[in-house]
Amino acid sequence: MTDIGIGMIGGGYMGKAHSVAMAAVGAVFDTRLRPRLEMIAATSAESAERYRKAFGYQRATADWREVIDDPRVGAIIIATPQKLHREIAEAAFAAGKPVMCEKPMGASLADAEAMVAAAEASGQVNMVAYNYIRTPASQYARQLLREGAIGEITWFRGENAEDFLSDPESPATWRTEGMANGTIGDLAPHMLNAALALMGPIKSLVAELETVHHERPGGKVTNDDQVQMMVRFANGAMGQLHSSRIATGRKMGYAYEIHGTKGAIRFDQEDQNSLWLYRATGPEAERGYTKILTGPAHPDYRPFCLGPGHGTGYQDQIIIEAKDFLEAIAEGTPRWPTFRDGLDVVRVIHAAIESARSRTWQDL
Amino acid sequence: MTDIGIGMIGGGYMGKAHSVAMAAVGAVFDTRLRPRLEMIAATSAESAERYRKAFGYQRATADWREVIDDPRVGAIIIATPQKLHREIAEAAFAAGKPVMCEKPMGASLADAEAMVAAAEASGQVNMVAYNYIRTPASQYARQLLREGAIGEITWFRGENAEDFLSDPESPATWRTEGMANGTIGDLAPHMLNAALALMGPIKSLVAELETVHHERPGGKVTNDDQVQMMVRFANGAMGQLHSSRIATGRKMGYAYEIHGTKGAIRFDQEDQNSLWLYRATGPEAERGYTKILTGPAHPDYRPFCLGPGHGTGYQDQIIIEAKDFLEAIAEGTPRWPTFRDGLDVVRVIHAAIESARSRTWQDL
Amino acid sequence: MTDIGIGMIGGGYMGKAHSVAMAAVGAVFDTRLRPRLEMIAATSAESAERYRKAFGYQRATADWREVIDDPRVGAIIIATPQKLHREIAEAAFAAGKPVMCEKPMGASLADAEAMVAAAEASGQVNMVAYNYIRTPASQYARQLLREGAIGEITWFRGENAEDFLSDPESPATWRTEGMANGTIGDLAPHMLNAALALMGPIKSLVAELETVHHERPGGKVTNDDQVQMMVRFANGAMGQLHSSRIATGRKMGYAYEIHGTKGAIRFDQEDQNSLWLYRATGPEAERGYTKILTGPAHPDYRPFCLGPGHGTGYQDQIIIEAKDFLEAIAEGTPRWPTFRDGLDVVRVIHAAIESARSRTWQDL
Amino acid sequence: MTDIGIGMIGGGYMGKAHSVAMAAVGAVFDTRLRPRLEMIAATSAESAERYRKAFGYQRATADWREVIDDPRVGAIIIATPQKLHREIAEAAFAAGKPVMCEKPMGASLADAEAMVAAAEASGQVNMVAYNYIRTPASQYARQLLREGAIGEITWFRGENAEDFLSDPESPATWRTEGMANGTIGDLAPHMLNAALALMGPIKSLVAELETVHHERPGGKVTNDDQVQMMVRFANGAMGQLHSSRIATGRKMGYAYEIHGTKGAIRFDQEDQNSLWLYRATGPEAERGYTKILTGPAHPDYRPFCLGPGHGTGYQDQIIIEAKDFLEAIAEGTPRWPTFRDGLDVVRVIHAAIESARSRTWQDL
Known part of the structure; x- marks a missing residue:
């Protein structure tokens, strides 16, 4: 058993989730590579130290470059705001270190393209942290589709809807500023990743973006509250996508419904331990x-519990992701979704923005 | 208590449903006007006589004009194929008789427009038989929306999906020929009627029609298997619609989900005795x-049962509709949805067909 | 096609339900015998006349004996309070007329035994109106069990729980007086009938009856609010039963869960159009x-609708029952559940009362 | 931040779950005491070493006494078969160390009583590992009940049903031998703990135990497959309990339904992220x-995820339990359920066994 020093950049929501995952994953999966929580970077020395203590890292820093340069750090996890993804990833690859980067990749199409180029030039393991698709249920859905269990696919409906900004009186924050933090930029990528994972490439689309609440206490809103699309997949099937942060009543509406000539599949992350198969x-x-x-x-369930129906949760899908990242490093082979797979999502986002602007169908 | 002779034209699926409704409605609702099953017309004397006996009419005929002209017949129900709707309705109005016509109105936009003109010229009660929207649950949903229970509406998703042609080996029939019998012509109207009833007018849309299975045993398919739309309602909300006859696993997928600033509503006809309110x-x-x-x-439930949760079924929504038609006649006032309301549905259908053809957004 | 005059005794909740059923059943099922709503009896001439008009009977009377003696009445339906069941049934059988009697049979074990004797001595068709077991779903459950679809049965849980008296401030009424109107007397019989229909005879039981709210506005409560039992069936399986009128939140909790060595079945009348099969x-x-x-x-669904998932409701199960009663008369053969089957339910009730009194297991 | 050495005795199903929990809990909850995975004992040196490596302990041993005596071990977790619980717990308390013991406590009533005596004599923190009641949903149910949210309780139904032995061809194993490993001994305790936690003490009961499959491939079955009880709680409410390992189709049927005068609560662990409240x-x-x-x-959810509806899983309830054990040690105050609370469960088990034997109601 070999260990590997984890360098975490960012200590907020996802920084914590990845840290917990790295603390637990070895015991859960009996991984070959054992993660050591080596160093964490945050925007200030104080917050970095606070995260270090809370999550159990050896060292803390306010300078993310220290993490990348540290010889005891063997793998980098990027859990910062999107606008920093590119610079950090490029530095990490330049330092010859594998990278797992939070979704989506970068704050722009150019960022994403540069990140793919850097990853591929370096030959290092690279992965985008689309964790929802890693639940046992969604992995099993992918397996059923691969096996042709429901025949030729004729219809797909995908959704990623939550209601954290459904109250018009919720104040303006960083979330309500900039395309990268809007629904198309931040929430829809999970749904698009799922659509691509389950159905394959999107060939064309028509989309609408909408800011429903233009003003909120504290400021103007400069990004979209919801997005809707009609798409045509390369496999011939058509479908509808919807993503929203104002979907009152929806807490974790990561959901899909797929019709085929021989069956159908339904899933809703709000009941993530069930998959409906017809x-x-x-x-x-x-x-x-x-x-x-x-x-x-079902895939990746057994290490959590020998009893069926006992359930996995949000944190467990991050643990599964951590295992996959570690296995990728151990084997020296990137695992899906690589940065290139992440770029595919960004391309759909940009086609959707263009379609909404021009009110036309767009080909990809 | 006065009675009224019912003249039924057509004895198939919907002819039977309306006949049962007219047999039962008086006892259920203690209606002022009591229907008498007076005469039924079908395509042959034999089938008409068979229907007469089965449903309990006094007389039968192979000539629908006899029904309209008969002095003992006081109200006409049209349950024929769509292509006959116009001619029969025009004759009925000319004879000064109220008409309930099966959805959708006529086989073309021109038919529908002519039917509205005839109805309005006659001054007779006229109604289109969109029965699904009359379940207690959907009536209650409309009431909640009217009362503003969920605030400003921000999103609508509507669906009418079944799987009666999901098997590619299901043979070609009259259902697989002609736009009027395809999904946009025959199935989608229920969903469109629901969308208009719940949300008000549609202002613009972009649509796709698709024939997935072009050949079936016995012949070519000349109409669409499914349709998808993105719409913008006059109330400002955006949304998605889907209708399909190949939605494997869906039996009566008449469903909607509506988000508002203060709440949300969900309904699925497969569990028609529940309405979900957030x-x-x-x-x-x-x-x-x-x-x-x-x-x-809830609306129109009590006459069926004093106990909540005991449930109403498909036939009961037709009985509610029969009651509304009789009440409209008793009062001499048309009830929603009138022929003019039915025309609104037809206009959306035609805009959708045009949008699908031109691959552009269409205004209404 | 022959018709038969229906004589209805009682015009309240169930009197109406049976009247609607008799008005509709011919058109739904194309029955051989066509019911004619001939005469209805109620406790006063005024109420009888009101029911006559509302439900569409030819004649009304305040004297139920007139109904039985009338030569145009060919079949009797008893929808009176339980204490009158016996006297009316005996008179009807003496007059040589088939009888359908509301559940449970009579107000006491002696009544029920006398009614069976009268029925069997007369040779007339006799049936107890346990309508819930006639939904397509519950009929299908019985069929699956008969076919051995879930193997040897190992467990049964049955429930009939509603909440119409869950509020302690609901006033005392006739429902809160007398064992026959309590939970064991009035509500539990549906559940017991289901248990016997699905599982066969009960061999032994231990039970508790409980009056939770002893006083209500307007008076003392002299019967039970809820009952619980543990039972052993003759087929060897054990199980639990519960019935309540104070089951807050339960509207029509007629539900069962059955485990077998090869599968399992679940049903809840609150979603009566679904059966869950493992x-x-x-x-x-x-x-x-x-x-x-x-x-x-599924059994008896098709005459209501050709489309699956479109749903039947409470009134439809009464229509199915009406069809079965008419078919029994047409064939001259009693249909399950006969008065003798109804007596089996009464015997379980009496064993439960004795078990609750003595706090011991009772054999049947 | 202080750390504490964890000594784990047993490395199977629950040994792993507790080890993962101790690896993750610090980062999740930012606990004051930080667990260090110090030493693990198993039945052989080989298996102990295998567990050590898999879970990440510092040292391994085949002698559990070494764990207890080790000065670097500050807290003991007992995850062995039940028959060893007492001896280990007594030794641990004698060594002055806090103990968390897997449920149920000991293999007999005498064991459980001795364990309580030892715990209380030592003054050490002691806790029984009933983890299911620690899900956010069940904790919230307890809170609602404490607050009187549903008024006076009138009914309780509890269940712990799984199907891991539902196939009669599943072979005989240690699980099919000895009362402690049967349903009443091993599975029902979770349900009984829940009943006591939600409702308070049980005052009397009548129970049945049943071995349905007396022979299995490989040997005779000497314990029970399922148990049913009717109970009366000290709070006056009555109710039913059921536990089964042959409940075909049930995977994690840890479920309860509670009626009160002002509301009702429903929960099923198969959808552990939902609580139903009326x-x-x-x-x-x-x-x-x-x-x-x-x-x-809801209680203890936030540390796992800031988003509602994202879900916790089986492993997370063990992490919550680990946090509570660590907090209890940090504060020097036992947390519910202590050994004494665990003894209450054992007493109910023994009363149930006696009731089943004598076929009489038993008081507690």
Whole structure:
């Protein structure tokens, strides 16, 4: 068993999630590479030290370059605001270190393209942290689709809807400024990643972006509250996508519904331990959607619990992701979704923005 | 108590449903006007006589004009294929008789416009038989929206998806021929009627129609299997619509989800006795969607049963519709949805077809 | 086609339900015998006349014996309070007329036994109106069990819980007086009928009856609010039963869950158009409860609607029951549940009362 | 920040779960005491070493006494078979160390009593590892009940049903031998703990134990497959309990339903991130069960995720438990459920066994 020093850049929401994951993943998965929480960087020495103590890192710094340059740090996790992703990733690859970067990649298409170029030039392991698609249920959905369990796909509906800004009186914050922090920039990528993972490439789309609440206490809103799209996938199927931060009542509406000629699949992250599968076989009187509770028979569930239906949670999907990143490093082979896969999401985002602007269908 | 002779034109699926409704409605609602099942017309004397016996009419005929001309017939129900709607309706209005016509109105926009003209010229009661919107749950949803229960509407998703043609080996029939019998012509109207009833007029849309299975045993398919739209309503909200006859696993997917600034509503006809309501009030820890079982507190439920949660079914929504038609006649006042309301649906259909053809947004 | 005059005794809740059913059943099922709403009796001439008009009977009377003696009345439906069941049934059988009697049979074990004797001595068709077990879903559950679909039965849980008296401030009424109107007397019989229908005879039981609210505005409560039992069925399986009129939040909690060695079944009348079936076959990863929406493939659904998932409701189960009663008369053969089957329910009730009194297990 | 050496005795299912929890808990909860995975004991040196490496302990041993005696071990977790609980706990308390012991306490009533005596004599922190009751949803249910949210409790139904032995061809193992490993001994305790936690003490009960499958491949079965009880709580409410390891289709059926005069609560661990709450307030038309998704507003959720509805899983409830154990040590105050609370569960088990044997109601 070899260990590897983890260098975490950013200590907020996702910085904590990745830190917990790195603390737990070895015991859960009996990984070959054992992560050591080596150093964490934050915007000030005080906050870095606070995160260090809270999460259990050896050292803290206010300078992310120190993390990258440190010889005891063997892998970098980027959990900063999007606008810093590119610069940090380029430095990490230049230092010859594998990188897992929070989604989406960079704050612009140019950023994302540069990050792919840097990753591929370096030959280092690179991965984008789309964690929702790693639940046992969604992994199993992907497996069923790969196996052709529901036949030819005829329809896809995807959604990533929450309600954290549904109250018009919620104040303006960093979240309400700049395209990268709006719905298309920050929330929709999870849904787009899911759509690409489950269905393959999008060929064309027509989209609308909308800012419903233009003013909030404390300031103007300069990005979108929700987005809707109609798409055509390269596999021939059509479908609809929706993402919203004002979807009153929706807490974690990461959901999809897929129709095929031989069956159908439904999933909603608000009940992440169930996958609904319909098979158009057997006597008509017995047909219906089967509510499958995830268990040891499904991908990456068994290490968490030997009993089916006992459930995994949000933090567990980050642990699965941590395992995949560690395995990728151990094997020296990138794991899906690589930076290039992440770039595909960014390209869809940019086509959607262009479609909304021009009110036309866009090809990809 | 006065009675009124019902003249039914058509004895198939909907002809039976309306006949049962007219047999039952008086006892259920203690209506002022009591329907008498007077005469039924079908395409042949044999089938008409068979329907007469089965449903309990006094007389049968193979000539629908006889029904209209008969002095004992006081109201006409049109349950024929769409292509006959116009001619029959015009004759009925010319004879000075109130008409309830199956949805959608006519086989073309011209038909629908002519039918509205005939209805309005005659001054007779006229109604289009959009029965799904008459369940207690959907009536209650309309009431909640009228009362502003969920605030300003920000999003609408509507669906009418079934799977009766999801098997590519299902043979070609009259259903697979002609725009009027395709998804946009025959199935989507229910969803569009619901969208208009719940949200008000549609201002613009972009749509796609798709024939997934171009050949079926027995012949070519000449109409669409599914349709998707993005719309903008006159009330400012945006939304998505989908209708399909190949939605594997969906049996009666007449469903909608509506977000507002103060709450949200969800409904699915597959569980037609529940309406899900979210109110963004009260302590955060207690918020969630409330599953309301319909009962005597909801519109038109009490006459069916004094106990809540005991449930109404498909046939009951037709009985409610029959009651509304009879009340309209008793009062001499048309009830929603009139032929003019039905024309609104047809106009959306035609805009959708044009949008799909031209691949552009269309204004209404 | 022959018609038969229906004589209805009682015009309240169930009198109306049976009247609507008799008005509709011919058109729904194209029955051989066509019911004619001939005469209705109620406690006063005024109420009888009001019911006559509302439900569409030819004649009304304040004397139920007139109904029985009338030569145009061919079949009797008893929808009176329980204490009158016996006398009316005996008179009807003496007059040589088939009888459908509301559940439960009579107000006492002696009543029920006398009613069985009268029915069997007369040779007339006799049936107890346990309508809930006639939904397409529950009929299908019975069929699955008969076919052994879930193997040897190992467990049964049955419930009939509502909340119409859950508020301690709900006033005392006839419902809160007398064992026959309490939970064990009035509500539990539906659940017991279901248990016997699905599982076969009960061999032994231990029970508790409880009056939770002894005083209500307007008077003392002299019967039970809820009952619980543990039972052993003759088929060897054990199980639990519960019935309550104070089950806050439960509107129509007629529900059962059945485990077998090869599968399981779940049903809840609050979603009466779904039956949940688990089969312990196929790959572990695909196992789960299948939510089957009722449709034309299930018993007695097709005459209501050709589309699956479109749903039947409370009134429809009464229509199915009406059809069965008419078919029984047409064939001259009693249909389940006969008075003798109804007596089995009464015997369980009496054993439960004795068990609750003595706090001991009772054999049946 | 102080650290504390964890001594784990047992490395199987629960040994792993507690080890992962101790690896993760510091980063999740920013605990004052930071656990150090110091030493793990198993039945052989080989397995101990394997566990050590897999979970990340410093040292391993085949002798559990070494763990207890080691000066670097500050707290003991007992995750062995039940028959060893007593001896280990007594030794740990004698060594002056706090103990968390897997449920249930000991293999007999005498064991449990001795363990309480030892714990209380030592003055050390002691806790029984009933982890299911620590989900955010179940903690919130307890809080609602404490606050009287649903009024006076009138009914309780509790269940702990799984299907890991539902197949009669599943072979005989240690699980099918000895009362301590049967349903009443091993599975029912979770349900009983929940019942006591939510409702308070049980005053009397009548129970049945049943071995359905007496023979399995490989040997005879000498313990029970399922148990059913009717109980009366000290708070006056009655209720039913059921536990089964042959509940085909049930994967993690840890479920309860509670009726009160002002509301009701429902929970099922198979959807552990939802709590259903009914409040008998507000307009009748809006009443229904509210499906509350757990989130930062609920106990112990926020440290896992700032977003509501994102979900916690099985492993997270063990992490919450680890936090509570560490906090108890830091404060020097036992936390619920202490060994004495665990003894209450054992007493109910023994009364149930006696009731089943004698077929009589038993008082506690």
